[in-house]
Amino acid sequence: MYLNCHTYFSMRYGTFSELELLELAQQNQVTQLALTDINNTSACLNFVRKAPEYGVRPILGIDFRNGVQSCFIGIAKNNEGYLELNNFLSQHIHEELEIPQRAPRFKDAFVIYPFEQALLNDMQDFLEHEFIGISIHDLRRLPFSGLIKLKNKLVVQQAVTFRNKSDFNAHRLLRAIDNNVLLSKLPKEQEANEDEKMFPIQNLATAFSEYSFILENTEKLLQKCSIHFDFSKGRKPQNLQSYTGSVEEDENLIEKLCHEGLPYRYKVIENSIKNRLNKELKLIKKMGFVSYFLINWDIVSEANRRGFYYVGRGSGANSIVAYLLRITDVDPMELDLYFERFINLYRANPPDFDIDFSWRDRPAMTQYIFERFDHVALLGTYVTFKERGVIRELGKVFGLPAQEIDFLSTGRYTLSQLDDISRLVLKYGALLKGKPNYLSIHAGGILISEKPLHWFSATNLPPKGFPTTQYDMVIAEDVGLYKFDILGQRGLGKIKEALEIISYNQPEKHKEIDIHDIKGFKTDVTINNLIKTAQCMGCFYVESPAMRMLLRKLEVDNYLGLVAASSIIRPGVAKSGMMREYILRHRNKGRAEEKAHPVMLDIMPDTYGVMVYQEDVIKVAHHFADLDLGEADVLRRGMSGKFRSREEFQKVKDKFISNCRIKGYADTLIFEIWNQVASFAGYAFAKGHSASYAVESYQSLFLRAYFPLEYMVAVLNNGGGFYRSEFYIHDARMMGATIHPPCINNSEASNRIHKKHIYLGMMYLRDLENRVMERIMKERMLHGNFVSLEDFLDRVTISIEQLSILIRIDAFRFTEINKHELLWKAHLMLSKNDRLEHPKLFPPRHQKFQIPRLHTTNLETAFEQLELLGFSLCSPFELLAEPLKNTNGQQDLKHYLNKHIDIYGYLVTVKNTSTHSGKRMHFATMVDQHGEVFDTVLFPPVAAKYHFRGKGIYRFYGKVVEEFGFLSIEVIKMQKQDYISDPRYADMKTSKKLLKNKS
Template identity: 75%
Template sequence: MYLNCHTYYSLRFGTFSEEELLRLAKQNHVKKLALTDINNTSACLNFVREAPKYGVSPVLGIDFRNGADQCFVGIAKNNDGYQELNEYLSYHLHNALEIPQCAPDFENVFVVYPFEKVLLNEKHDFLPHEFIGISVKDLRRLPFSRLKKLKHKLVVQQPVTFRNKRDFNAHRLLRAIDNNVLLSKLDKNEEADLEEKMFLIENLVEVFSENRYILENTQKLLDQCSVHFDFSKNRKPQNLKYYTGSKQKDEVLLEKLCLEGLPKRYEKITESIQKRLQKELRLIKEMGFVSYFLINWDIVTYAKKQGFYYVGRGSGANSIVAYLLFITDVDPIDLDLYFERFINLCRANPPDFDIDFSWHDREEMTRYIFDRFKHVALVGTYVTFKYKGVVRELGKVFGLPKEEIDALGEGKTVALKLDSMAKLVLKYGKLIEGMPNYVSVHASGILISERPLHCFSATFIPPKGFATVHFDMVIAEDVGLFKFDILAQRGLGKIKDTLAIIRQNRPEKVNFDIHDVSKFYTDPVINNLIKTAQCMGCFYVESPAMRMLLKKLEVDNYLGLVAASSIIRPGVAKSGMMREYILRHRNPGRAEERGHPVMLAVMPETYGVMVYQEDVIKVAHYFADLDLGEADVLRRGMSGKFRSRDEFEKVKGKFRNNCIKKGYDEKLIDEIWHQIASFAGYAFAKGHSASYAVESYQSLFLRAYFPLEYMVAVLNNGGGFYRPEFYVHEARMLGAAIHPPCINQSQIANVIYGKQIYLGFMYLRELEQRVMQRIVAEREQNGCFESLEEFVDRVPISIEQLSILIRIDAFRFTGINKHELLWKAHLILSKGKRSGHPKLFPPKRQKFQIPKLHTTDLETAFEQWELLGFPLCSPFELLQEPPKSKNGQRDLHRYLNRHIDIYGYLVTVKNTSTHKGERMHFATLLDQYGEVFDTVLFPPVAAKYRFRGRGIYRFYGKVVSEFGFLSIEVIKMQKQDYVPDPRYADMKTGNRKRLATSHRLEGLGEF
């Protein structure tokens, strides 16, 4: 009897989940009801999936509204009707159109107009599928309206939006947030009625007892409605069924591609390779995943034709078929990758392929997929209300001052004497926190379906311009839609750009194949970089944590790097197994002494320690006797929404029961479960780690043999883990001469000539993009500039923009001091005016006698700091007092287990908490010789000393070694002062020469 029910996917309107709606229906003896969220279908599929658990027959529809103004409710008779509704809503969402007051002539949809709207619009003619909705509140007015004569058109439309008064209050707050108004100013028309609740079905029938025909009409309508989606374990995939159009052709093509790939990938095709290939092909065909592989092959084939670099990773990297199709560059035979992690007969979903492209190329690849295949959409995701955001929004709704909102957001409630308003913010903040705020786009997922995606959901168009479904990846998999992951990654952009820079700067050296990574694995130069952690700028191995791990593990080979790539993940460290792995790696015999025989038997390569995702499957299968399907449920259930699923809870119980039956000690069971629970959701599949290691080796090869070109590419791709200044510093340490932007040498991005690196105009934060483009275009077309005057004649520019270029010394080729150039610039251009377009004859300019001016190195450094964000000299040269200690990273070994006095320029700080919740810091710094060292501030010291932003700090602490990695346990520290900025120091001492000069120049105007 309920045709108009909302969940909190009626965004900023509804107040509870689809499961709460079903629970409410069961409590009120409702056997069939329609979910009709407002202009949204996010909850629909999960509503259908969950409904049988509550004894409810699900009906789907959409409540079409313009804001809070209800136009009509569309209720699907069947799946075709649901598709009609989705297509209609999507058309309006895609084109940002208002919903018409009258519904179109649907074929498989019932339309219910609200009683009030029909009265106001004086609609008289109704099509067979159109009805008028009567709520409990409307019953009082029905006898006095003209609509009482239309008995055959009246149905029950009792909206369901709230469970109680608290929900109503939350609803009002959500509406105020949506309208960006104070709660006291919220228009009543923006609210739902307090009576939009679900009543016991018996009570509802009693209320309508005098109008039984309305109940009969409603029941008749509901009886004609039924939708079905297959959520069973043996559901068929809904992805594109056949790549070529037929099953036979697909299978023939896949086999042909594999046979073509064999001699390209393997010099000697052994029997084990043949057996592995045949086993995989048989399973891929049996599971119906042939088209899935061919689609991925199609995507990477197009990328190769376009010259786009890519890396294929994910569990699919465990597959020899993927290796032969060049979807991945990871050899599963060489790495002995666990086949059952990739695919098994108990697994309903296909293997996961994450294909990384350069951030430059990803959008074109996405567009290709949309153009190449018929039914395509991006996967959605839900952006929920987070605590700070809720507090900020509710603070505004209640009219709290900004300072109080900030304090509440930071959790500083003790310092505040909370008034009633602040208490309400916190009270309702907890209720609203976690609710969906809006639907966004999954970071990488693309759906390629056999049927139109409007069979499953409406779609919207985010800023990137690609249709996106309303549901997330979990629901997509539930219904049999398996995403293709197309990701953007800057690491690949670095590799691609480095190769282009090498061709330009050192063309004679382009005699290598960047994809022939097997040669890199045995290169002693590259492996020494890994062992010594000289990996600045290199993909996945440059962070302080990774640098620390590489040194502790003494990694100097490919397999070691593969393991390190997964060990560094949060879960392994959280379970305490990172430390145990290092201990077992460094101490032969410890594994046999400490490890369980079953664990050692299934994971000998990692000393019986779970490192990779497939280790969870191995342990669950061999240690706890779960079948492979159950083991995979366990692996998937360790992260995200799946953890709360019934399937996961059942498998979790079986894991424990099986272990008890096998006679394992309770303590051992708890320990193994703790390891699984703490790390499975974060760990990589081994093939995934191997893919990362491949890209790391490619980056390391370029870093080893073309270090300056590589650093330029790193900078041009936005850097990496660190700020740009540290990659500039690294380039200098590697032998480059670094120059600030130059009118005649620089491009928008950084550029290198031999060993001379010219910073790009892009670092001048206040320089307009169009000015950069004009400079480069004019220079390329008509040659270099010879003077400031010529530059002004050729490039349209304002005095403000020109001043930025002069201050950074971009006209130093003229040999004229920049202060004198500023005089000239102001004489040529008055403030607020721009230079003209290039003229046929250069204008005659009056010559002026400009006083001789000078610039100090100190002035230059502070000018660079202001304009670039960092100085090009050593920051230690700017200290007010020179360092009292000459110690650097090179001296740490001499001070082992002793105290050291050392200065460091802050690179990065990691703030973390102990298991007791106490704050501590790990900091990485540069010493005065440009070398990196690390410090740790344990809670007592962290409570006393804090890092106060960028700058140079003096430390006193103890040098300690952990597995050979040296760091300093700080006892005390102090931030050091820089010299005053000389550009403003003159003003403070009364020397206002520059200010006066500026005023005089501004008053001169044009001559």
């Protein structure tokens, strides 16, 4: 009897989930109802999936509104009607059109006009599929309206938005947030009626007892509606069924492509390779995943045609078919990748392929996919109200001052400190926390469907301009839609641009480069030595302090070692304590036999009986706990976080423990192994995924090893990496580059290199406008270099403020005129006409100004650079107010092992973390006075006493310690060092002092 039910996907209006709506129906003996969220269908699929568990027959519809003004409700008679409603809503969302007051002539959907709307618009004539909705509240006025005559058109429309007073309060807060007004100023018309509640079905029947025909009409309408989506385990994928138009042709094509790829990938095609290929093809065909593979092949083939670099990773990298189709560059035979990790008869979903493109190329590839295939959409995801965000929103709604909102947001308070309003913010914040706030876009998921995507939901049109589903990846998989992950990353942009830079800076060597010669890179002594010594600045996935430390501890000097390190570094392995255990077993091979359970060592001999990869979860579940492969995969997927809340995961966990007990394992061992499994939640990589990362790392390392300066320029031009740009510039200098500040004749917007000279890009000048950069580069390209300041001003439209930035950074140094003199000249030349907006027909005649000889010191230049670039191009140690008391650096640490050292370091990066007991501690990476990197750790007692106060040089006193060959300093004392006073303002300070003394 309920035709108008809202969930919290009626954004900033509804108050509870679709599952809570079903619970409510069950409590009130309601056996059928329609979910009709406001201009939204996000909850629909999961509502249909879960309804049978609550004894509810689901019906789907949409509450069409302009803002809060209700126009009409559409109720789908069937799936075709649901498609109609979604098409209609999506068109209005995409084109930002108002919903009309009268609905179109839907073929397979009913329309219900609210009683109030029908009265206001004086509706008289209704089509066969149109009805008037009557709520309990409307019954008092119905007898006195002309609509009572339309007996066959009246149905029950008792809206359901709240369960209780608490929900109503949450609703009012959401409406205030949505309207950006104080709660006390929220207009009444922006709220729903407080009586929009669900009553037991008997009570509803009693309320309408005088109008039994309304109940009968409603029942008839409900009986004409049904909706079906297949959520069964054996469901067929809803992705594009065939790539070529025929399943048979698909199967022939994939076989042909694989056999063409064999000689490219393998010099010798052994029987083991053929057997693996045949096994995979047979299973891929049986599971109906052929088109999925071919679509991925199509995407990467187009990327190759366009000269775009990409990396194929994910669980699909475990497949020899993916390797032969060039979707990935990971050889599963070389790595003995576990085929069942990504595909087996027990799982309905195809393997994951994450295809990474350069952040610059990804938009073009996304556009290609939308143009190449018919039914395409980006996958949606919902951003929910988080604790701090809720506090900020509610703080504004309750009228708290900004400083009090800031204080509450920190979380560093006791309740006794707070006033009544602040306590209300916290109390109601708990009501809103976790509710959806707005629709966003999944990081890289794209759906390509056999049916129109509006078969499943309406779509939004975010700023990127591509239709986006109103449901997330979990629900998409539930209904059989499997995403294609098209991701953007800067690492590939670095590789691509580095090759472009090499082509003009060292053209003779560029021809010799094959960036896809991964086999050659793996055996290259120079590259492997960079890994072993952790000289990996700027290199994909291996440059962070934590990774650098791990590489040194493991003494990694080969590809397989790097593959393992890429997964060991993940939080899951580290959290369980198994990262340390892995290092111990790696360095002492006898320890594995001593510590590992024989079954675990037998399952994972390559990783010394330690779980490192996602496959290991499957292996342990299957061989250690005797779960079948289907159950093991449920466990693996549960660990990824997608199905953690679902009953099937709990059942498998219980069976894991039960089976182990049956096998006679002690509980201590069972729960030790289970905790290792559980620690993988959301973090572990598939081995093929780690191998893909390692391939890209090797490509980066090759460029760093043989073309370090070109590569570092590419790193800088692609947004850097783990560290600030300043440190990549420092690294380039350490490798022999001469660094030049921006120059109007030699610099572009981004960085450029000539031989061993790197000219910083004008993009580093924080306050320089983009349009000024564009004018300079365009004029220089059309008419050649500038020869003087006067020539520049004749040719480029610029304000005195923008010109001053260029002069102060010494961008006119080619004139060999001191920049102070140039600034005087610039002010004199532009003083009468501050902004030269129009090009001049004839070159102007410039006055000759007599300017005194001025000088600039190196210190003044350094401080100008600090202000304009954010860093100086000289060593920061040259700016210290007091001279260094020693010359200790990274090279001296080995001489101070287990002794105390006094050392200075310039802060590179700090990792703030917490111990198990919640106490703060810090890991800091520094650059010493000689330009080398060293590491420090501040344990909680020291971290509580000493704090890092931003960029700068710190003096440390601490103990040099070694762990697995990696040296670091356990800090005892720390002090930030002062820079000298800015010499540009020293005279001003002196003058102020003199004036003060005279007065």
